[in-house]
Amino acid sequence: MDFHEIVRAARRGAGLTQAALAQRVGTTQSAISRLERGHLSPTVRQLDRVLAACDTRLRIELESGEPLSATPGTTSKSTAKELFERDPVVEAYKKDVDRTLLRTNLARSIEDRVRNLMALERLAEEARRAGATRHR
Numbered sequence: 001m002d003f004h005e006i007v008r009a010a011r012r013g014a015g016l017t018q019a020a021l022a023q024r025v026g027t028t029q030s031a032i033s034r035l036e037r038g039h040l041s042p043t044v045r046q047l048d049r050v051l052a053a054c055d056t057r058l059r060i061e062l063e064s065g066e067p068l069s070a071t072p073g074t075t076s077k078s079t080a081k082e083l084f085e086r087d088p089v090v091e092a093y094k095k096d097v098d099r100t101l102l103r104t105n106l107a108r109s110i111e112d113r114v115r116n117l118m119a120l121e122r123l124a125e126e127a128r129r130a131g132a133t134r135h136r
Helices: 003-013 018-025 029-036 044-053 080-085 088-095 099-107 110-134
Strands: none
Touching: 003 029, 003 044, 018 029, 018 044, 044 110
């Protein structure tokens, strides 16, 4: 299920119209429509906010060995491990990785890791805004 299908199912499950969801989220009905049609790619933070407005909790979980599609809509039988093994950037990174940091991060709960990811995303967005302001 793609993110746009998740948003649509959550909205319908909550008994909300696109306009009502937009009002809860603080956006427009047309933005919700574009999101549900897959014309927008939300960040994890945005997706979490939209789903929370539908009284739905976002939970991200990735398990080794689960089939993933390399491209949305494909039926590839590749696993997460296979996808990462084929990525030359990941292969180069593996050579210089501090495994103690990985173990520490993996010891945290999924919820804590997602919160940390969202905090990093906010920080990156602030840095992008600061850079855009500086280049004007």
